[in-house]
Amino acid sequence: xxxxxxxxxxxxxxxQSTEHDTFNWTRVKGGTPSWNTGxxxxxxxxxxxxxxxxxxxxxxxxxxxxxxxxxxKVTNNVDCHVKFxxxxxxxxxxxxxxxxxxxxxxxxxxWNLTGEQDTSWN
Numbered sequence: 464x465x466x467x468x469x470x471x472x473x474x475x476x477x478x479q480s481t482e483h484d485t486f487n488w489t490r491v492k493g494g495t496p497s498w499n500t501g502x503x504x505x506x507x508x509x510x511x512x513x514x515x516x517x518x519x520x521x522x523x524x525x526x527x528x529x530x531x532x533x534x535x536k537v538t539n540n541v542d543c544h545v546k547f548x549x550x551x552x553x554x555x556x557x558x559x560x561x562x563x564x565x566x567x568x569x570x571x572x573x574w575n576l577t578g579e580q581d582t583s584w585n
Contacts (some may be wrong), residue, residue: 468511468512469512469514470511470512474490474514474530476532477532478530478531478533479528479529479530480529480530483529484527484529485525485528486526486528488514488516488528488530489515489516490512490514491512492504492505492510492511492512492513495515495517496517497517497519497553499553500518500519500552500555500556501515501550501552501553502550502552506548514530518553518555518556518557522555543563545561545573548584548585550584550585551576551579552581552582556578556579556580557577558575558576558577558578559577560572560575561573561575
């Protein structure tokens, strides 16, 4: 799954959850539709695609959007790393969480960040 930049409409094999969320991520080019929120372009080129969620109306606290990666086979106890860029700007910004699952064990939270951060990609 390495090197995904969301330029392909296949989302690099990532899928929208149909059982763990209340709304979906959106693939877009340019700025977000709500005023004074989100980036004006993607992180990589400034003019490419990225995925985002709208945290303004009609969203309500507790709504979730889940994007799931394809299964990644890890062998010989090799560490698995995830690197991604995020842009969390706007008064209704909630929490971004990264979860993982090994085999069919329970999901575990690896990372989270809550609230408005700044006006740039991090």
